[in-house]
Amino acid sequence: xxxxxxxxxxxxxxxxxxxxxxxxxxxxxxxxxxxxxxxxxxxxxxxxxxxxxxxxxxxxxxxxxxxxxxxxxxxxxxxxxxxxxxxxxxxxxxxxxxxxxxxxxxxxxxxxxx
Amino acid sequence: xxxxxxxxxxxxxxxxxxxxxxxxxxxxxxxxxxxxxxxxxxxxxxxxxxxxxxxxxxxxxxxxxxxxxxxxxxxxxxxxxxxxxxxxxxxxxxxxxxxxxxxxxxxxxxxxxxx
Numbered sequence: 640x641x642x643x644x645x646x647x648x649x650x651x652x653x654x655x656x657x658x659x660x661x662x663x664x665x666x667x668x669x670x671x672x673x674x675x676x677x678x679x680x681x682x683x684x685x686x687x688x689x690x691x692x693x694x695x696x697x698x699x700x701x702x703x704x705x706x707x708x709x710x711x712x713x714x715x716x717x718x719x720x721x722x723x724x725x726x727x728x729x730x731x732x733x734x735x736x737x738x739x740x741x742x743x744x745x746x747x748x749x750x751x752x753x
Numbered sequence: 754x755x756x757x758x759x760x761x762x763x764x765x766x767x768x769x770x771x772x773x774x775x776x777x778x779x780x781x782x783x784x785x786x787x788x789x790x791x792x793x794x795x796x797x798x799x800x801x802x803x804x805x806x807x808x809x810x811x812x813x814x815x816x817x818x819x820x821x822x823x824x825x826x827x828x829x830x831x832x833x834x835x836x837x838x839x840x841x842x843x844x845x846x847x848x849x850x851x852x853x854x855x856x857x858x859x860x861x862x863x864x865x866x867x868x
Contacts, residue, residue, distance in 0.1 A: 643795075671854045682757070682843055682859030683796075690854045729795060733854075740811055741786075741857065743795040 641666040643732050645744035652720045653752050660715040660747045662730030669735045672713040674704055677727040677746075686728075689713060700724070720751045755780045759844050759860035766834060767868050774829045774863050776844030783849035785827040786811070786857070787819065789840040796843065802827055803849060834867045841865075 642665045652658045664670055671690055675683040687698025694706045704715045713730060730744040757778045766772055778785065786801040788811075798811030802821040816838055818830040827846075831838060841864050845857040 645795075648793075673856060675859075680861070682845075682861045683857075684859070685856035688854065688856060735854075740798050740801065743788075743797075745793055745795040 641732055641734055641742045643730050643742055643744035645728075645730055645747045647747050648745075649748045649750060651750045651752065654722055655719050658717050658720045658724070658749065658751070660728050660730075660749060662713045662715065662744060663711050664713060664730070664732040665711060666732055666734040670711075670713075671733045671735060672704075672706065673731040673733075673741070674698065674702070674713075674715050675729045675731065675743075677729065679726075683729060686715070720749075722751050722753055725749055725751045755858065757844055757846055757858050757860040759842075759863050761863060762861065763864050765866040765868065768835055769833050772831050772834060772865075774831075774842060774844075774865070776827045776829065776860060777825050778827075778844075778846040778858070779825065780846060780848075780858065781824065782846035782858070783824070784855070784857075785821065785844065785846045787817070787827070787829045788843045788845065789813065790843060790862075791840050799829070799842075831865075834865075836867045839865060839867045 644663045673688045674686040677683050689696045689706045697703045731741045733741045760775045783804045787799040788796040790796050797813045800819040802808045844860045847855040847857045
């Protein structure tokens with residue numbers, strides 16, 4: 640079985656400050672990890688993914704994520720938050736053993752205050 | 754423009770009245786999937802399809818049916834809707850190149866209310 644945990648329902652940060660949205664995962668094989676963002680009344684948009692290689696992955700809108708195998712984590716980060724980053728963020732995992740379903744976390748709402 | 758289109762966007766209906774939510778993608782993607790989103794639970798997969806005429810159950814398939822007669826379309830059918838199927842539904846598609854590392858493209862969602 641595979642699972643994803645996003646331990647924070649909401650993260651509040653001031654504009655210009657760095658942000659971190661946490662994600663830990665569990666899979667039986669090697670993980671393929673994804674971050675998606677959801678704006679109000681819209682579907683999910685792909686931000687970035689980790690498949691293999693460098694542990695630091697860079698994605699859209701200045702976001703990046705760090706893969707840590709020993710801690711089974713894939714935290715989303717951004718050096719300087721914008722008010723427009725306020726949205727719902729989902730971490731997702733899929734293993735490489737042949738099961739193709741993507742398992743999502745419960746989501747973290749990011750609120751960036753001006 | 755590359756997109757996944759769902760219809761309707763909103764629907765209020767009554768228990769037991771069959772309904773279909775359509776999903777169409779214009780990216781020639783092999784893989785398509787349906788999810789439901791409920792507060793505190795994230796997205797849970799209902800059904801998915803690896804290609805035409807190939808469908809399989811996800812994590813929460815009970816009460817739903819799907820079909821994949823054409824590559825671009827993947828309708829979700831609720832034969833006898835019940836109130837516990839009130840939810841926000843998303844269709845998604847992706848390339849399927851033998852690996853599972855392709856990001857999915859999502860539609861804008863369909864909000865179903867079953868009274």
